[in-house]
Amino acid sequence: MTEGNVGGNRRAEIPLSGRAWKIPRPRDGRRPRRYPPRVRPAVPLQLEVAAARGVAALSRLVGAGGGTTVPGKLLSRLDPGAIDRLAARLPAGAATISATNGKTTTAAMAAEILRPRFRLAHNAAGANLVSGVASTLLAAGDAELGLLEVDEGALPEVLRRVLPRTVLLGNLFRDQLDRYGELELVAGRWRDAVAGLAAGTALVVNGDDPQLAAVAEGRAGATAYGLDDPGVARPALQHAADSKYCVRCGTPYDYAAAYVGHLGDYRCPSCGHARPPLDVVAREIELHGLERSLFELVTPEGTRRVELALPGLYNVYNAVGAAALTRTLGSSPEEIVDGLARFSAAFGRFERIPVGDRSLLLLLIKNPAGANEAVRTLVDGGPPRLAVVALNDAIADGRDVSWIWDVDFEPLLVGLDRLVATGERAAELALRFRYGGMDADAIELEPSLERALDRGLELAGPGGELVVLPTYTAMLALQRLVADRGLARPYWERGR
Amino acid sequence: MTTIRVGHLYPDYLNIYADRGNIAVLARRAAWRGHDLEVVPLGLADAIVPGAHDLLYVGGGQDREQLLVAENLAAKADGLREAVDGGTAVLAVCGGYQLLGRGYRGLQGEDMPGVGLLPLETVAGERRMIGDVLLECRLEPGLRRTLAGFENHAGRTRLDAGAEPLGRVLAGFGNDGESGFEGCRAGRVIGTYLHGPLLPRNPWLADWLLAQALAHRTGGDPPALAPLPDELEARAHDVSAARARSRGGR
Numbered sequence: 001m002t003e004g005n006v007g008g009n010r011r012a013e014i015p016l017s018g019r020a021w022k023i024p025r026p027r028d029g030r031r032p033r034r035y036p037p038r039v040r041p042a043v044p045l046q047l048e049v050a051a052a053r054g055v056a057a058l059s060r061l062v063g064a065g066g067g068t069t070v071p072g073k074l075l076s077r078l079d080p081g082a083i084d085r086l087a088a089r090l091p092a093g094a095a096t097i098s099a100t101n102g103k104t105t106t107a108a109m110a111a112e113i114l115r116p117r118f119r120l121a122h123n124a125a126g127a128n129l130v131s132g133v134a135s136t137l138l139a140a141g142d143a144e145l146g147l148l149e150v151d152e153g154a155l156p157e158v159l160r161r162v163l164p165r166t167v168l169l170g171n172l173f174r175d176q177l178d179r180y181g182e183l184e185l186v187a188g189r190w191r192d193a194v195a196g197l198a199a200g201t202a203l204v205v206n207g208d209d210p211q212l213a214a215v216a217e218g219r220a221g222a223t224a225y226g227l228d229d230p231g232v233a234r235p236a237l238q239h240a241a242d243s244k245y246c247v248r249c250g251t252p253y254d255y256a257a258a259y260v261g262h263l264g265d266y267r268c269p270s271c272g273h274a275r276p277p278l279d280v281v282a283r284e285i286e287l288h289g290l291e292r293s294l295f296e297l298v299t300p301e302g303t304r305r306v307e308l309a310l311p312g313l314y315n316v317y318n319a320v321g322a323a324a325l326t327r328t329l330g331s332s333p334e335e336i337v338d339g340l341a342r343f344s345a346a347f348g349r350f351e352r353i354p355v356g357d358r359s360l361l362l363l364l365i366k367n368p369a370g371a372n373e374a375v376r377t378l379v380d381g382g383p384p385r386l387a388v389v390a391l392n393d394a395i396a397d398g399r400d401v402s403w404i405w406d407v408d409f410e411p412l413l414v415g416l417d418r419l420v421a422t423g424e425r426a427a428e429l430a431l432r433f434r435y436g437g438m439d440a441d442a443i444e445l446e447p448s449l450e451r452a453l454d455r456g457l458e459l460a461g462p463g464g465e466l467v468v469l470p471t472y473t474a475m476l477a478l479q480r481l482v483a484d485r486g487l488a489r490p491y492w493e494r495g496r
Numbered sequence: 497m498t499t500i501r502v503g504h505l506y507p508d509y510l511n512i513y514a515d516r517g518n519i520a521v522l523a524r525r526a527a528w529r530g531h532d533l534e535v536v537p538l539g540l541a542d543a544i545v546p547g548a549h550d551l552l553y554v555g556g557g558q559d560r561e562q563l564l565v566a567e568n569l570a571a572k573a574d575g576l577r578e579a580v581d582g583g584t585a586v587l588a589v590c591g592g593y594q595l596l597g598r599g600y601r602g603l604q605g606e607d608m609p610g611v612g613l614l615p616l617e618t619v620a621g622e623r624r625m626i627g628d629v630l631l632e633c634r635l636e637p638g639l640r641r642t643l644a645g646f647e648n649h650a651g652r653t654r655l656d657a658g659a660e661p662l663g664r665v666l667a668g669f670g671n672d673g674e675s676g677f678e679g680c681r682a683g684r685v686i687g688t689y690l691h692g693p694l695l696p697r698n699p700w701l702a703d704w705l706l707a708q709a710l711a712h713r714t715g716g717d718p719p720a721l722a723p724l725p726d727e728l729e730a731r732a733h734d735v736s737a738a739r740a741r742s743r744g745g746r
Contacts, residue, residue, distance in 0.1 A: 174512065182512075182558040182559060183558060184558055184559065184560050244508070245560070245561070245564065250560075250564050252508070393739070399627070399628070399646070399739075399743070400513075400626075400646045400648065400691075400692075401646075401692070402513045402514040402517070402646060402691050402692050402693055403514065404514070405514030405516060405517030405520075405693055405696075406511075406514045406516070424735070425732075425735060427728055427731035427732035427735055428696070428697065428732045428735070428736070430728050430732075431696045431697070431728050431729060431732050432517070432696070434524075434728060435517070435520045435521055435524050435696060436520065440728075445728065445731070
């Protein structure tokens, strides 16, 4: 897998405007575009749209991925103001979804809920930088509502230009510090962006995240959602917990319940800053291994039982977020419950792929909080004896691989007889497990993803299931491998 | 068997770049040589008691967390200096490295005090220096080794004249992106911007620190530790070094 092989890869796009970004200029010399541009070409929007769509088809033709970002890049180059006008054409407006973890899944759940009522322009393949949003709007055709997953760093610019009617902020975890910078910086940019929203824009935040609750403070009509079931809480904050200190005074929060990372029911013992009252809540949560989750969804419109064909507490967060979001767009409790029940899984986040007489179970890992939840989900479902873990270090994965040491992999090690470490930084990964206490003989080092996949399937044996935990570009490469072998549809053909 | 006593300063605040990876490497490599590593967290309310620790570890944190501990640590400067004078070894990474100097000057006057243990000071820069790094170090006569890691810092650290850097930058930014040097070393005290974490892919430095800590514990010279296979470590180092050469800073 090389950095060039990134069609649809939301992380490898080069930002189109230097404004919202503080990252250094890429070393290949491409300079972020000036915004606003000095010269606006006198080409009608329709012509630009046609040209850019042609490029998408060409991109797929030459096998450069799904062509999910290329047309948007071209359009933005032709006319950086086009995205504003494309968004303004959507009759029902647009909603944005941003979070460190779960934004693709939350958006996909919201799409399932909204589909009976709206024709959607939805970046389902996860192209979530400004160029990806532009590509989605380009391909929108007669769509009525924009449903846009937006990268954390790109959010301020997208909000300024798309002017959405609803903005969902899901969570902020430490993620790719080499690219996003520290959590506080992202939170600060979000605060500024929210302050600039029109008064009529509906703000939906995860109230269990202290940083995001603080963003919504003082904003009339904001919706807070979260979890309320101490029975499924963690006994203690995880090692990688981020926003442990009061956003107002710096004192460590007391947690009545910590659910995922620092998300939970918090209160500052010093100044009293606490979780806000929740408007949309999940209660009575039941997690059934790797198969499904059940919970009670409490909204001002009433209480409904939700059945979700997805494992893990983090997916309950995604579902409650999707419910809170679609509620602001007029979805009824019945539509919400039905949509969530229909939902299976977003691309690659949790995916079973049959491969001959065995199967692959893919769980994306990309930062400590997300990987901890993947590990927790696997262990709750009966710890696997065999796993392939894949670590790449392209820009989209994070060039800094230190985060693997902040993941609590240890509960997984207890049941593992064998682990295949793969990807460009396979040796680093192998060290993580070895110094985590795994026997050196139980670890196989195989940097080639293809050979690691084959080795894993061989070890899984007939009828067996192979658990694979890949980082982002490794996941794309593995998807491509199984697609090339005719075992699964390529990602850009799904979710349409 | 000897018990090596490690004091981990502010683990709840300074832990951003996988600092526990460094601790895990020290613990395992000690255990593989038949020694115990006992790690004691030292928080805001804990004093640094000279002689109580053979090795002190200070990690990196976000600006906010670093600010929360800076004054606390500065108030413990005497205990820290006395411990170091008594032969305690220190490894300080990133934010912890900055705190060991005389202080940090922010862009908008958000200054942080330091403990003044290392002869250096740090000034905030406009652009963060982020990327893979490769150093060449000579900690002991004849011990010429490389260190491969990752750096991510806005601070420009300037060493005083005559101060000893940890290493010469082969690829990457280093202390300030200009001097060609990285980190600082004073006796058994090492400060560096390199994380990754630093020790898993640079086991020779882990062993050097363990030997210094053992010397403090036993009151003798740093012992020679039994060699370990370290093949995985060497591969991880080589990949990281190649990254620094192909895409390190500057």
